Amino acid sequence: MVYEEGFTRSLPRPEVAIRALDLGKAFGAHTALDGFSLDVGAGTVCGLLGPNGAGKTTAVRILTTLTRPDSGQAQVAGFDVVRDPRQVRYRIGLVGQNASLDEILSGCENLVMFGRLLRLSAAAARRRAEELLAQFDLAAAANQPVADYSGGMRRRLDLAASLILSPPVLFLDEPTTGLDPRARIDVWSSIRSLVGSGTTVLLTTQYLEEADQLCDQIAVIDAGQVVAHGTPDELKAKVGPDRVETITRKPSLDEVFLHLTGHHPSTGRAEPMTENTR
Amino acid sequence: MSTFTAPQSTTTTGWLRDAATLTARVLRHWKRRPGSLVVSLLFPVLMVLMFGYLFGGAMAVPDGGYMAFLIPGMLAMAMLFGLETMVVSVTTDTAKGVTERIRAMPVTATAVLAGRSTADLLNAIVALAVMLITGLLVGWTAHRGLGLALGAIGLLLWLRFAFTWVGIYLGLLLKTPESAVAVQILVWPVGFLSSAFVSPDTMPGWLGTIATWNPLSATATAIRDLFGNPDWNTHGWAAEHSILIALIWPAVLTAIFLPLALASYRRLDR
Known part of the structure; x- marks a missing residue:
């Protein structure tokens, strides 16, 4: 990529791409985060798994400099999110729960505009x-206005807009919520190929299955704290057999869907769920 | 994933470029959705025709026709209408997550808001051009020369500049495009409670006083003076010093709402 202003300094990637230490955040009487700590190794995918209201989005908003923590500290890509938000912003991509796009402009105009702002x-x-x-x-x-895009297309454009500078750290806040299974599998395969290229990903999700498919590490968050942390297999061993059954049932529904509809919508290639491209 | 590079510092050029990128974005909106621009430009024209021809006959304006009194008032109203467009635009950005994306990017708050303000001033210039042409077509003229006429346009843009910041602040405060409807309604009492359509002297005393001190009135009265248009019995200190007040009011509004707009953009914590 060629930068107009001649930026050349290539930063060494820190070993820990995301570090949150004892983060606290309250909105009025509601405590969203209460001693939230998490380390995510560079080049890995960490899933932040938890129910609605557990504090996932607040954690992501603090780590992406959108919200200031009340207490604790956090570094992303080696920079403090409170002291150096600008440096952090050059090094992160964020895909929120809803597509963040200018609907009047075309897909191309959106990407060019965000590229110019970067x-x-x-x-x-x-x-x-x-x-x-x-x-x-x-x-x-x-060249079509984004208003004419389908949900899956918007999400893909949203993801594309977050990758303009190939940021070393990517935050995905429930990236597949509201998508149909085929669009979800599309987004999954995009995420897998990103991970293949070395990006660190923090992904929030309510779906155990999604975390299972994509993540090296899973942090389970509840009431604003990380209550369990480990690889998917370690966590599965911890929780009872009932949960494990849920994990295996859901992907098979998706497999049925893929089987019935046949193929990947755009490449015409089937995307088996079990394939691990990481 | 190998060649991530980041800029070393913020530069003035970078700031200007960010503001220009965001101004250009609004211009692209006009190109993509010319319909809404055209409607917003033609609405004050429609009002001139309605008020001028439907009510104009009943208006007894000394030293000139109602049209000559109305056009400067409508020029000031056209500046006020910019506020609703701004509120809709800012709330739509919040609702669609564009505000959030830009806030998570290395773009300073001042550049974002400067881009909006510049685009809004361009919009105001186009709106004024349309209204001035309409005025000339319905028989309005400026009598005191080009210099003072340009001064009047300067005062109108100065008023719009202030309304821009009120609009940005209200947009950030209200958050949803639905609540922008409230602003669209509230613009009307502000507009009518001024000297834009009738002289405040024709209103009950206390109402007339409010109308006289309305920022819209100061600008309307001042530009009537600068254009050499009829003034309809305006007495009192405020009317006699309308140019001064037309300079001060927008400065006061800007001094209040520009910092408020910046602070709420920076503080959009959910």
């Missing part, structure tokens, strides 16, 4: 937009 030159922003549109199977819809 200080790419006009030519570089356009080139990067085209690359990403092709990568996310959106080239055909590049």
Whole structure:
């Protein structure tokens, strides 16, 4: 990528890409985070799993500099989120629960605009937009207003917009909520290929199955705290057999869906759930 | 994943470029959705025709026709209408998550709001051009020369600049496009309770006083003076010093609402 302003310094990637230490945050009488601590190793995928209201989104908002913590500290990509928010912002991508896009503009105009705001030159922003549109199977819809996009297309464009600078750390806040199974599998395969290229991902989800599919590490959050942390297998061993049954039942429904509808919508290639491309 | 590089510092050029990118975004909106721009531009024209021709006959304006009195008032109203457009636009960005995405990017709050303000001033210039042409077509003219006429346009844009910040602040405060409807309704009492359509001297005393001190009235009265248009019995200190007040009011509004807008943009903690 060519930057207009001649940025050349390549930063060494810290071993721990995301570090949260004893974060606390209250909104009025409601305590959203209460001693939230988490380390995510560089190049790994960590799933933040928990019910609605457990504090997942607040944690992500603090780590992405959108909300200030009341107490505790956090570093992302080696920079403190409170003291150096600007440095953090250059190094993160964020995909929220809803697509964050300008619906009046086209997909291409969105990506070029966000690229410009990330200080790419006009030519570089356009080139990067085209690359990403092709990568996310959106080239055909590049010049259509986002208002005409389907939910799955929006989510893919949203993901693309978060990857303009190839940020070393990516936050995905319930990236597949509200998507149909096929679009969900699409987003999963995009996430897998990102991980393959070394991006650190923090993913929040309510779906155990999603965490199981994508994550190296899972942190279970409840009432604003991490209550369990480990690999999917370690956690499965901890929780009872009932939960394990839920894990195995859900993917099979998705497999049925894939089986019935046949193929990956855009590549025409089947995407078996069990394939591990990491 | 290998060549991540990040910029070293913020520069003034970078700030200007961010503001320009966000101004250009609004211009693209006009291009993509010309319909809403055209409607917003034609609405004050419709009001000129309605008030001028439907009510104008009943209005006894000394030293000139009602049209000559109405056009400056409607120019000031057109500045006020910018507020609703701004509130809708800001709340839509919040609802669609665009505000959040930009806040998570390395773009300063001042650049974001400067981009909006610049786009809004461009919108105001187009709106004024449309209204001035409408005025000339219905028989309105400026009598005191180009210099003072440009001064009047300057005062109108100065008023709009202040309303821009009120609009951005209200937009950030209200958050949802649905609540922007409230602003669309509240614009009307502000507009009518001024010297835009009739002289405050024709209103009951206390109401007339409020209307006289309305920021909209100061600008309307001041530009009537600068255009050499009829003034309809306006007496008192406020009317005699309308140009001064038309300079001070927007400065006061800006001094209050610009910092409020910046602070609430920075503090959108949910």
